[in-house]
Amino acid sequence: MRVVNRLLAVLLAIGVVLAAAVTVLEVSAQRANHRPLVLNWPGVYDWATRTTWGAAPVLLLSIGLTVTGVLLLATQLTPRRPDRLPISCSHPATDAAITRSGLARSLRRAVTEVDGVSQARVTVRRRRARIRVTARAGAASDTGALRTTLTEAARRQLDALGLTRPPALSVKVTAPER
Template sequence: MRITNRLLAFLLSLGLTLGAVLVLIEIVARAVGAKPIVLDWPGLHRWASGTTWGSGFVRLIGGALAIVGLLLLVAQLKPRRPHRLRLEPVDPATDAAVTRRGLARTLRNAAIEVDGIDDAHVVVGQHHVRLRAEIRDGTAPAVDSLHQAVASAAQHRLDALRLATAPTLSVRISNGEQH
């Protein structure tokens, strides 16, 4: 949602800036006695003077703007996924947390420290962590023992962090060629 917000803010600011530049160009053109350059504002003024608030076109535009506004409002009111997971406080005056990315790196490092694991991919949710470890071809011991070793190493790191609400950990071992 953060990327969407930034994109919408950029587009809105770009539109407002272009609108301001167009108005400035037309003001300067009017001041020097030139005809309208970019926008036929006298024609727009004549059209607006002869159009009532009850006309179909004005109602259509108003309804479309209201729908867009409601969609933006609903999007902003939707709770965001927390980017940080709270840690159990050592002191009541302390508030500490770990980022999802930091937790994912920590668990990935724990997994690749296990002999036979070539790489690991971690997805951290609010209540669940999924770790997929990839084995090296021909050099890895039995998959069951690797699964137990990776799960144990990752769970040990997860327990050491002392998260306020510890997510459940699921571990999957795969061949490096399978995705």
């Protein structure tokens, strides 16, 4: 959502700068008794004085602007994915948190230190941490014990971080491909 907000802000800023530049150019040209430079604003002004509020172009423009405004409002009112997971603190004035990507790196580091793991992939959501591990060739025969060990290692890491609402763990162990 941040990317969309930043893109919309850049587009809006460019539009405002262009509108301001055109206004400055047109006012300067009009004051110097020259014809319009960029926009034929006298023609637009004449069209606007002849057109009623009920005319089709005015209604279509109004509907388009209303729909655009409602869409922009809806995008801003939809709840965003939480980027940070709160960490419990002893002092009430302290606000500590860990990002989801930081928690994923921490869990990945904890599970890759377990013997028998060749590769680990961790995705963290608000309520669930999904850990997918590929076992080494020698450890592939006992994936149940490896899964239990990995779950314990990940649980210890979550407990050490002290999250207020730790995500539920989902650990999946796969044998290496031959």
